[in-house]
Amino acid sequence: MRKTTTTTLAAALLAGGAFAATGGSAQADILFWSTQAAPVEETQAMRGQVLSGFEEAVDYQATDDRGPWLTRIEAELQAGSGTIGLLGALHGEFVSLSDDLVDLSDIELGDVTVNATFQQLGMLGTGEQKYLPWMQATYIMAANRQALDYLPEGADINALTYDELIEWARVLAEETGGPKFGFPAGPQGLKHRFFQGYLYPSYTDSAVTEFRSPEAEEAWNKFKELWQYTSPSSTSYGFMQEPLLTEEVWVAWDHTARLADAFNQRPDDFVAFPAPAGPTGRGFMPVIAGVAIPRTAPDTEAAKALAAYMLKPETQVATLRATNFFPVVEVDLPDDMPASVRLSGQAIARMANADDANPSLLPVGLGEYNGKFNQVFVDAFERIVLAGQDVRQVLDEQGETLRSVMQDSGAPCWAPDEPSEGACPVE
Amino acid sequence: MTAVTARETAVTSADIRKRGRLVFVATIIILCAWVLAPIYLLAINALSSPEQVNAFPKSFVPGFETDSIAFFMGFAGVARALFNSVLVAGITMALSIGLGAPAGYALSRFDFRGKDAFRIMVLMTRAFPLPLLALPLAVMFIRTGLDDTALGLALVHTTLALPFAVLITFSLFAGIPVELEEAAWTLGCTRLQAFYKVVLPLVLPGIAASAVFAFVISWNEVFAAAVLTIENRTLTAFLLQNINVSPMHLKFAGGAVLVVPALIFIFAVRKYLFAMWGIANR
Structure with a gap:
């Protein structure tokens, strides 16, 4: 008995020694450290179809968990030497790293035309190009075709209002034997983005300033009404494509990349359409991801070449196929794109070009307070909708929390709130 | 008269023993199910196609589709x-x-x-x-x-x-x-x-x-x-x-890929564990 244990241990240690001896040599790849395209299939596609075309070998590592992502890059910055060549993340995730990112304005992009608004965002309020826009997405609605039969009289699916959506959800719940509207309110769900970028802008034309206004109260009461006809399993949903595919849910709101599987697996059974509109317009929130280079990158020139490669039209189309995030440069999409691209692309265009379109930005300038900011909305949702507490009281209390978050972070207002001097106020 | 009483007593004590045994067996079954049911579900879902994983009601027989597992084996x-x-x-x-x-x-x-x-x-x-x-x-x-x-x-x-x-x-x-x-x-x-x-x-x-x-x-x-x-x-x-952000069928397959090596290891060292319990019983 003892002998086998000792032998096993010896073997393990021996292997360890042998491994340590060989481990150090193979480290020429550019490390692409990303928070995007984390689902395994997307990671696989990024490696196999997008980055394989680059002249040098790229090690693409994606994690959905911001903790390790940020801790690792912070450690490298503090230690003053690193292995990460290129960072890929959302706009908001770069903000706290701003001082440690290399200026990218000297990258030669050739005849590529980058979306000017996004490029401006990438300067993070400084005079330098802190990150280059990489890809974009947004949140839309999806429905099973069966649900279309229950649409309220006179409602146009491409120009729904919140009242019509509630009515639709009510009819579905009453006539199909159970609630058929689904909402990603689970731990992995993106519910806070719905409140920040859809519900609030649609009712108050604001996400921060009017947080506790009477209009906000109305918005929450509308959402409570909708919640009555929402599938109770919603509190466990992360990606709405799954309940849509199992038909537990017929109508849902989610991120385009989180609906893509449903569109791709059964393109004929689903429709994509714009988010509903409220009294102050059709609120929606584009998501922008970018690439940046930390000052500790082992080979800045190679990393810059990779960043330029990511913006080439062919790479952007390949990225769209791999991740369902749309290009940020001018590009003609080929005809053979997957169903999800066709369906969501149409819905996004309708939403962005609607007369009452009211786009809002992802929170800007919050840095490390991003999580707390989101938590204000999540807590308000849990207290008002799940716990049934008094709307006025919850908004007053959460409004105080929001005010202190804004003051601590010092972030000025972003669209659709009016620009402010200093920290964005909560009225 | 006395004989009858004796027989009745014998019957009840045998009855009690039988019931005790029933409880014992039931407990064992519950404990085994506690451990085995999740592993079984993991196994059948890992071995099913995406459609079967998303389908409802669930089948209790695996579809023996190895695509999901193969995906992980091919994952660089x-x-x-x-x-x-x-x-x-x-x-x-x-x-x-x-x-x-x-x-x-x-x-x-x-x-x-x-x-x-x-x-x-x-x-x-x-x-x-x-x-x-x-x-x-x-x-x-x-x-x-x-x-x-x-x-x-x-x-x-x-x-x-x-x-x-x-x-x-x-x-x-x-x-x-x-x-x-x-x-x-x-x-x-x-x-x-x-x-x-x-x-x-x-x-x-x-x-x-x-x-x-x-x-x-x-x-x-x-x-x-x-x-x-x-x-x-x-x-x-x-x-x-x-x-945790991947589609359901890949979650199951990935879960299986993570669990199986640990299971194999514990299986390999099980005799030491059983021996320890032997000491505890003595």
Whole structure:
């Protein structure tokens, strides 16, 4: 008995020694450290179809968990030497790293035309190009075709209002034997983005300033009404494509990349359409991801070449196929794109070009307070909708929390709130 | 009359024994189901096609579609990550037993100043959450060159596993009467020989159990592994952060890929574990 244990241990240690001896040599790849395209299939596609075309070998590592992502890059910055060549993340995730990112304005992009608004965002309020826009997405609605039969009289699916959506959800719940509207309110769900970028802008034309206004109260009461006809399993949903595919849910709101599987697996059974509109317009929130280079990158020139490669039209189309995030440069999409691209692309265009379109930005300038900011909305949702507490009281209390978050972070207002001097106020 | 009563009594006592047996069997079935049902569900879903996984009601027979599993086998770097995981867990096991068992022995056999304080302090390494420790650790590792090595990560995991190794081995050694050792000394053994020939065979199963525990702690740890390794990722760090945002069928397949090696390991060392329970029953 003892002998086998000792032998096993010896073997393990021996292997360890042998491994340590060989481990150090193979480290020429550019490390692409990303928070995007984390689902395994997307990671696989990024490696196999997008980055394989680059002249040098790229090690693409994606994690959905911001903790390790940020801790690792912070450690490298503090230690003053690193292995990460290129960072890929959302706009908001770069903000706290701003001082440690290399200026990218000297990258030669050739005849590529980058979306000017996004490029401006990438300067993070400084005079330098802190990150280059990489890809974009947004949140839309999806429905099973069966649900279309229950649409309220006179409602146009491409120009729904919140009242019509509630009515639709009510009819579905009453006539199909159970609630058929689904909402990603689970731990992995993106519910806070719905409140920040859809519900609030649609009712108050604001996400921060009017947080506790009477209009906000109305918005929450509308959402409570909708919640009555929402599938109770919603509190466990992360990606709405799954309940849509199992038909537990017929109508849902989610991120385009989180609906893509449903569109791709059964393109004929689903429709994509714009988010509903409220009294102050059709609120929606584009998501922008970018690439940046930390000052500790082992080979800045190679990393810059990779960043330029990511913006080439062919790479952007390949990225769209791999991740369902749309290009940020001018590009003609080929005809053979997957169903999800066709369906969501149409819905996004309708939403962005609607007369009452009211786009809002992802929170800007919050840095490390991003999580707390989101938590204000999540807590308000849990207290008002799940716990049934008094709307006025919850908004007053959460409004105080929001005010202190804004003051601590010092972030000025972003669209659709009016620009402010200093920290964005909560009225 | 008396005969009848006697027979009735006999019947009831047999009846009670039968019922007791029923409860016993039912408990065993529930306990087995508790462990086996999730593994079974994992297995059938990992072996089904995406449509079958998303379908309702669920089938209890696997579709024997190996696409999802094959996806992971073809996922760049899985084999290497698996090797790293086993390596890190192996080193963690060796270090935590190599350091923990002597500490446990000392705690059980000797009186020294600060013994009680030591027993509490050894638990303190668990008091700080890893996300808090990971940043300074990573900075230090990058500076010293331990960054991205199996040994560096194993050191962190050993810190996590050590309190359990010390406390488990302490109670093991405390359960062996010191008289046994003393008897060996009177028969001519040195202190070391007495330990080797008398105490060690008795505690070996228990030590194996705490080694398994150290292995599992290392195998399951994600945060430190995700921050401290880049090229030499462990399987858990490699897959876990990506699986929770992947489609259902890949979650099941990835879960199976993570669970199966650990199951094989525990199966391989099961006889030590059974032996330990044998001691406990005696």
